[in-house]
Amino acid sequence: MTDSPLLTMRGIVKRFPGVLALGGVELEVRAGEVHCLLGQNGAGKSTLIKILSASYQPDEGEILWEGQPVALGTPQAAMDLGISTIYQELDLVPDLSVAENIFLGHELSRGGFSQRSETLRRTRELLARLGHGEIPATRSVGRLSPAAQQIVSMARALSQDTRLLVLDEPSAVLDQGEVDNLFRVIRDLTAEGVAVVYISHRLDEIRRIGDRITVLKDGSTVATGLAVDQTPTSELIKLMTGRSIEYVFPPRGEAVPADAATVLEVEGLALPGVFSGVDLKVRAGEIVGLAGLVGAGRSEIIETLYGARRASAGRVRVNGKELRRGSVPAAVKAGMGLCPEERKSQGLLLDQAVYRNITVSSMSRFSRLGLLDSRSERKRATELTESLDVRPAGVDRLVRLLSGGNQQKVVLARWLLRECRVLLLDEPTRGVDVGARAEIYALVRSLADSGVAVVLVSSEVEEVLGLADRVLVVREGRVVHEGPATEIDESRVLDLVMEGKVA
Amino acid sequence: MSEQGTSQGAERARHLGDVENTVAPTRDTVQVERAAAETEHAGGGAAGLMSGPFGRNLGLVVALLLICAAGLITAGDRFASLDNTLTILRFASALGVVAIGMTFVITGGGIDLSVGALVALCSVWATTFATQTMATDNHWIVMVFAALAVGAGAGLINGLVIAYGKVVPFITTLAMLAAARGLAEIISERRTQIVTVDGFKDFFGADVLGVPLLVIIFALVSIAGWVLLNRTTFGRRTLAVGGNPEAARLAGINVNRHTVMLYVLVGVCCGLAALMLVSRTTVGSSTHGSLWELDAIAAVVIGGTLLTGGRGTIVGTVVGVLIFATLNNVFTLNNQDTSTQAVAKGLIIVVAVLLQQRLARNATST
Numbered sequence: 001m002t003d004s005p006l007l008t009m010r011g012i013v014k015r016f017p018g019v020l021a022l023g024g025v026e027l028e029v030r031a032g033e034v035h036c037l038l039g040q041n042g043a044g045k046s047t048l049i050k051i052l053s054a055s056y057q058p059d060e061g062e063i064l065w066e067g068q069p070v071a072l073g074t075p076q077a078a079m080d081l082g083i084s085t086i087y088q089e090l091d092l093v094p095d096l097s098v099a100e101n102i103f104l105g106h107e108l109s110r111g112g113f114s115q116r117s118e119t120l121r122r123t124r125e126l127l128a129r130l131g132h133g134e135i136p137a138t139r140s141v142g143r144l145s146p147a148a149q150q151i152v153s154m155a156r157a158l159s160q161d162t163r164l165l166v167l168d169e170p171s172a173v174l175d176q177g178e179v180d181n182l183f184r185v186i187r188d189l190t191a192e193g194v195a196v197v198y199i200s201h202r203l204d205e206i207r208r209i210g211d212r213i214t215v216l217k218d219g220s221t222v223a224t225g226l227a228v229d230q231t232p233t234s235e236l237i238k239l240m241t242g243r244s245i246e247y248v249f250p251p252r253g254e255a256v257p258a259d260a261a262t263v264l265e266v267e268g269l270a271l272p273g274v275f276s277g278v279d280l281k282v283r284a285g286e287i288v289g290l291a292g293l294v295g296a297g298r299s300e301i302i303e304t305l306y307g308a309r310r311a312s313a314g315r316v317r318v319n320g321k322e323l324r325r326g327s328v329p330a331a332v333k334a335g336m337g338l339c340p341e342e343r344k345s346q347g348l349l350l351d352q353a354v355y356r357n358i359t360v361s362s363m364s365r366f367s368r369l370g371l372l373d374s375r376s377e378r379k380r381a382t383e384l385t386e387s388l389d390v391r392p393a394g395v396d397r398l399v400r401l402l403s404g405g406n407q408q409k410v411v412l413a414r415w416l417l418r419e420c421r422v423l424l425l426d427e428p429t430r431g432v433d434v435g436a437r438a439e440i441y442a443l444v445r446s447l448a449d450s451g452v453a454v455v456l457v458s459s460e461v462e463e464v465l466g467l468a469d470r471v472l473v474v475r476e477g478r479v480v481h482e483g484p485a486t487e488i489d490e491s492r493v494l495d496l497v498m499e500g501k502v503a
Numbered sequence: 504m505s506e507q508g509t510s511q512g513a514e515r516a517r518h519l520g521d522v523e524n525t526v527a528p529t530r531d532t533v534q535v536e537r538a539a540a541e542t543e544h545a546g547g548g549a550a551g552l553m554s555g556p557f558g559r560n561l562g563l564v565v566a567l568l569l570i571c572a573a574g575l576i577t578a579g580d581r582f583a584s585l586d587n588t589l590t591i592l593r594f595a596s597a598l599g600v601v602a603i604g605m606t607f608v609i610t611g612g613g614i615d616l617s618v619g620a621l622v623a624l625c626s627v628w629a630t631t632f633a634t635q636t637m638a639t640d641n642h643w644i645v646m647v648f649a650a651l652a653v654g655a656g657a658g659l660i661n662g663l664v665i666a667y668g669k670v671v672p673f674i675t676t677l678a679m680l681a682a683a684r685g686l687a688e689i690i691s692e693r694r695t696q697i698v699t700v701d702g703f704k705d706f707f708g709a710d711v712l713g714v715p716l717l718v719i720i721f722a723l724v725s726i727a728g729w730v731l732l733n734r735t736t737f738g739r740r741t742l743a744v745g746g747n748p749e750a751a752r753l754a755g756i757n758v759n760r761h762t763v764m765l766y767v768l769v770g771v772c773c774g775l776a777a778l779m780l781v782s783r784t785t786v787g788s789s790t791h792g793s794l795w796e797l798d799a800i801a802a803v804v805i806g807g808t809l810l811t812g813g814r815g816t817i818v819g820t821v822v823g824v825l826i827f828a829t830l831n832n833v834f835t836l837n838n839q840d841t842s843t844q845a846v847a848k849g850l851i852i853v854v855a856v857l858l859q860q861r862l863a864r865n866a867t868s869t
Contacts, residue, residue, distance in 0.1 A: 308753060332755030340753050347753065349746045351813055360743055360754045363736045370735045414754065 004067070006031045006195050007052075007083075007164055012061035014047055019392070019401070021047040023219040025061070029164065034186060034196045036206045036228070039216035040240055040405070040433035045199050048216070049166050052197075053085040054078040082163030086153045088172060088431065089344070094142030099123040101141050102156045126155040129188075131181050146173035154185065165189065166197045171205055172430055175459065176494075183209050201433055203233050215239040237434055248438050249466035250445040256286045256469060261319075263453035264336075264422045266305055269314030274300045275477030278314070282422070282453040287444065289456045289468030289485065291493050297477040298457045299341050302424045305455075306338045307331040318422055332361060334422075337415030339408065341426040341457075347411045348399050355381035355395035358413045365417075384413040389439065405436025412443060423447060426457045441467055461493045473497060562858030563805065563822045566851060570829045578836040587832065589715060595828035596721035597622075597779040601792075602799040602820050603728040604772030609800070609808050610732065610815030611765045612745035613665065613672040617679035618773050618799055621657050622792030624687040625650040625777030630696040630787025643702035650781075651774040657683060658770020662763030680796065687789035695786040707782030717779050724775070729817040741765065745812025801848070802827060805855040826851065 007029040014022040022044045029035045039045050050056040051063075054072035063070055065081055072078045078085075092101050099119050108115045108122070123137040132151045135144065141152055150170060157165055167186075171179045186196055186209060200206060206213065210228040214221060215236065223239050260283040270276035275297035282288045290298045303309050305316045310326030317323065318334040340346035349357055355374075358381045359366060366377045381395040388409045390402070399410055408428060415423055425444065429437045444467060448454050458464050464471055465485050473481040473496040481488070481496050574582035581587060601618050608615045628634065629650040638645040657679060664675045698704055709716045732738035743751040744761050752758045773792075781787050804810055805826070806819025827848065834844040 306753075328752055329755050329757045338753055340750075345747070346749050348750055349743050349813075351746055352742065356739065356743075360739070360751070360756070363739060367736045370737060371730075372734055372736060372739060374734075 005029060005064070006066060008064040008067075009048075009052075010062050010064070012048065012051060012058045012063075014044075014051060014056060015059050016401075021219055022051075022058070024221070025216065025219070026221045026224050027214055028225060029195045029197060031163070031195050032190050032193045033211040034190055034198050034209050036210035036213045037197055037199045037216065038206065038213055038236060038240055040403075040435050043216040043240070043433075044219040045216055046168070047219075049085055049168060049197070049199070052078065052083060052164075052166060079160060082161050083166070084157035084160065084162040084164070085166040086150070086157060086168065086170065088168045092141045092149055092152060092156075095140055097138050097140055098127075098135060098144070098152050098155075099137045101152055102126065102159050104156070106160060122159070123155070126158055127151065129158070130154055130185050147175070147178045150174070150182075158189075162194060164195045164197065166199075168199045169201070169431060170198075171200060171202060179205070201431070203236060203434075206236075207233075240434060248434070248441065250442045252445075252469065253449065256283055260284045260286070263319055264305075264455070265315075265317040265320075267315045267317075269301065269304060269316065270312050271297075271300055271304050271309055272312050275304075275474070276313075278479055280305075280455070280472065280479075282455060284421075284451045284453055285448050286470065287448050287454040287456055287468045288470045288472065289458065289464035290472050290474055291458070291461055291464045292474035292497055296474045296497070298474050299426050301474070302338065302426055302455055302457055303340075305331075306336055306424055308338070332418070332420075335420050336422045336424065337361070337418055337420035338424040339411045339415070339426060339428055341430070343404065343407055343411065343431070348407060350400040351398060353396045354385060354390070354399055354402070354410055357399050357410050358384060358395075358417055361414050362418045380417060381413070384416055385409070388413055388416075388443065403433075403436075404431035405433055405440070408432055408440060409436070409443075412440070416447075421452060423452050423454045424457075425454065427459065428456070429458070429460075429463065461490045461497075465490060465493065562855055562861075563807070563819060563826065565858070566855050567822060567826050567829065570826060570833060574829065574833040574836065577833065581836055582833065587836075589718065591825070591828050591832045592718040592721070593715050593783065594831065595824050596715075596717040597776040597783065598795060598798055598802070598828075599721045599821065599824040600724045600772050600776040600779065601769075601795055602802045602824050603724050603817060604769035605799040605803050606728065606806070606808055606815050606817055606820045607732065607741055608672075608765050608769050609803055609810060610745050610812060611741045611762065612748060612812030613762065613765060614676065614800070614810075615661065615766065615769050616673065616676040616796045617657070617661065617683055618769065619792035619795035620680045620683035620687070621654055621770060621773035622777045622780060622795060623789050624657065624683040624690075625653045625774045626781050626787040626791045627687040627691045627696065627789055628653045628787075629777060630698055630781060631690060632696075635696075635698070635700055638700045638703065643700045643706065646700060646703050647778060650777045651771055654770040654772070654774025654777070655767050656770070658767040658773070659763065661770070662766030665766065666759035666762040684789065691787065691789045693789060695788045697786050698781060704782070704785070707778065717783065720775070720779060724772070725817060725821050732815055732817055737764070742813060742815070745809075745815075747813070798827060801852050805852055823855075826855075 005028045007027070009025060009027040012022050012025040013020075025044065025048055027035075027037075027048070037045050037048070047056060051058050051072070054075045054077055057073070063072060070077075070081065072081075072083075093104065096104065102123050103119055108119050120137050124133065127133050127135050127137070130151050132148065135148050135151060141149055144152065150173065170182055174182060186198070190196060198206070198209060207228060213226040213228055213231065213236070214224040215226070216222065217240060262281050263284050264280065264282040266278060266280040269278040269280075278301055280288065290301065292298045300309065304311050307323065307326055307328045307330060315322055316331075318331075318336060321334060323334055324330040344350060349360065355378050359377045363372065366373050366380075378395050385393065385395055390406050390409045390413070392402075399407060402410065423444075428440055428444070432440065444454060444456070456464060456468055465488070468485045471481070471483060471485045471488055471493070472479050473493055475497055571582075601622065605615060605618060629646040634646055634649050661672075661675055661679050664670050665672050668675075707716055711719055732741065740751070740756050740761050743754070743756060744758050748758050777787075777791065780791050784791070802823035803820050804823075806816055806821070806823035808815040808819060830847060830851065831844060834841075834847070
């Protein structure tokens with residue numbers, strides 16, 4: 001690690017209509033370091049990295065590259081300097097092959113003819129360097145797992161002469177083993193002098209991989225260049241949120257009485273090739289968590305019982321009434337609500353107003369003879385967003401302009417309005433910052449306390465154990481363990497997830 | 504799971520297919536436009552609603568005024584008379600009704616290439632010897648029912664194949680285009696079928712307070728369309744289904760059923776337009792509505808409805824239809840041939856869309 005900065009950003013200001021996204025950000029990144037960018041959703045991290053990749057132009061401020069002022073006018077200019085960005089939502093072309101994606105925009109060609117074998121050779125080389133030589137270079141990217149797609153994105157960055165690699169929440173779609181591999185790759189890169197800007201909400205990861213930290217809050221830098229090993233976590237949380245959070249998970253309160261009504265009852269549910277023989281009972285007021293690896297079938301289970309996928313066998317009953325297979329409207333009518341895993345692509349109408357996203361599942365309540373009373377829609381939505389503290393306020397704002405945590409609150413508000421009896425949560429806090437997480441946990445618990453049956457899926461074992469009353473461990477499409485959350489700990493869950501038996 | 508997510512994204516992309524590329528606002532422009540719409544709406548309330556669409560339609564209104572100016576200069580009083588204005592509106596009315604239906608389908612993320620052929624089929628079906636005999640024996644309303652039922656039926660077939668057969672709308676309606684036009688030729692034996700039912704002729708040919716009924720029908724359909732899109736559950740669902748079908752589905756909307764309803768709606772519009780055209784031309788013919796699919800799509804798109812779905816404007820569509828009708832009128836008054844007119848039309852489509860994008864961009868940067 002050298003002490004002269006590779007990249008310096010000073011006084012960066014970025015305005016959007018009606019919003020000051022960045023109000024004076026400072027960042028200094030040295031070659032060979034992993035510089036972590038911390039901040040709650042909406043703090044301005046995404047805007048900052050979009051300025052770095054020249055997707056946005058700053059309104060004020062200067063950017064220095066090796067001490068020289070540079071203008072990042074076009075994405076190409078950023079790339080020419082050696083800045084590569086891997087976004088949370090990967091920007092790959094699903095129908096092109098791995099090799100074609102990696103060399104997209106800088107194809108290897110001679111006299112206008114693409115050099116296919118050379119491309120494939122270099123692709124394999126890059127994938128091997130990333131520890132994933134097994135990814136077939138000719139397969140279309142759309143058929144790869146999210147983790148493999150991320151490796152392809154990284155290979156794409158490395159295929160050019162990258163000197164600064166920006167990773168936006170790279171671990172969000174990865175399981176533990178894949179995260180370890182990612183960290184190994186990052187270490188190799190920094191050893192070669194590449195600087196890495198690493199964005200993550202997971203403080204434990206930052207502890208493992210980070211060298212220095214810059215903290216953003218409300219579009220401004222509140223601390224920069226903090227050494228990771230000399231900054232306690234409590235200090236970081238305080239910097240990010242402006243307050244200290246002692247207990248993230250709300251207290252469970254009294255145990256759900258054994259005679260509480262069973263609201264959701266699943267029997268022998270199966271989806272060919274994904275899972276089979278899933279039984280599940282959730283009583284009113286109970287939170288049941290599904291733990292397991294990515295790809296173990298957790299999300300598929302709740303999507304199937306919601307009717308979004310058609311089960312090949314089994315029954316789903318809500319309050320004793322059996323649901324028609326493969327019908328979401330039937331499930332919603334019976335009182336179910338789903339907060340899907342992919343919030344943006346599955347959960348929200350991004351280009352529509354907040355209030356429309358909230359009322360979309362309860363429109364009949366606001367309509368008379370099909371005519372909508374949008375005034376009362378806005379009024380109810382305003383009440384809900386205020387009680388959930390959605391920021392910035394304003395139900396006419398497009399959902400696209402909200403941060404991840406606030407978007408999740410909008411999805412939750414939809415089902416609050418609907419007064420659902422069964423709430424299915426798939427990765428409810430993915431991409432959600434620490435402060436908003438605590439609020440969402442508290443909200444889910446208070447819903448349960450009001451008698452809602454909750455099913456929670458999360459790849460963070462800690463979240464399942466901390467929030468749920470009862471835990472089901474899923475491995476390869478089968479439930480391998482069921483029991484109270486208080487009687488199992490994280491390492492046992494991980495053993496079960498890996499081995500399928502208690503070590 | 505995420506793999507499913509991406510494959511659905513890809514499916515959606517394929518679903519829109521080539522159509523999306525023909526107008527090809529880049530993703531960024533679309534977002535900018537949408538952001539612009541947002542800032543305009545940010546105030547909410549009546550003022551926001553008035554200024555939002557108006558701002559976006561400004562380029563269109565300017566284009567319409569320019570064409571009117573050209574009409575005034577080249578044809579003077581022959582253009583600027585009340586009679587000529589009514590002629591333009593009468594000419595615009597049938598296509599206008601089709602374009603309103605098209606606005607819904609496109610806003611809902613689809614496309615209907617079969618509208619012109621459906622107009623032909625409905626016009627022929629409503630004017631066969633058998634239908635007209637029945638109409639004479641009973642009531643002329645039989646002809647109306649025939650046209651509307653045929654339009655609805657064809658739309659139902661389109662909708663079912665698209666929603667449940669999972670065939671992309673472009674292909675499904677392309678097939679319907681060929682089949683419906685062919686069927687119209689078979690039924691009519693390629694002859695024009697003259698309307699003999701007086702009740703029908705009297706009703707549709709009537710004037711109300713000096714305004715032709717056809718124009719009044721167009722106005723009523725426009726108003727009904729505006730209310731349906733902006734003020735009802737159906738309209739809200741259309742925006743949701745077009746904007747993000749997967750999110751709409753997971754929110755509990757029956758996306759397949761809604762899709763079917765959209766194609767039935769445009770089919771009924773075609774039936775109504777066929778009746779209006781039959782009244783105007785006094786015949787039913789398998790050549791009616793030729794290339795109307797392109798005119799309707801052009802009017803919808805220059806009006807500002809996103810070809811990718813999720814945003815639609817009835818006002819824009821109406822102005823779009825009026826632009827083409829006025830253009831046609833100005834060329835006819837100046838005895839220009841249709842080829843020159845087609846070139847002008849092409850230019851207008853491109854210029855109008857460019858203007859709109861420019862305006863939208865300015866709105867975001869200020």
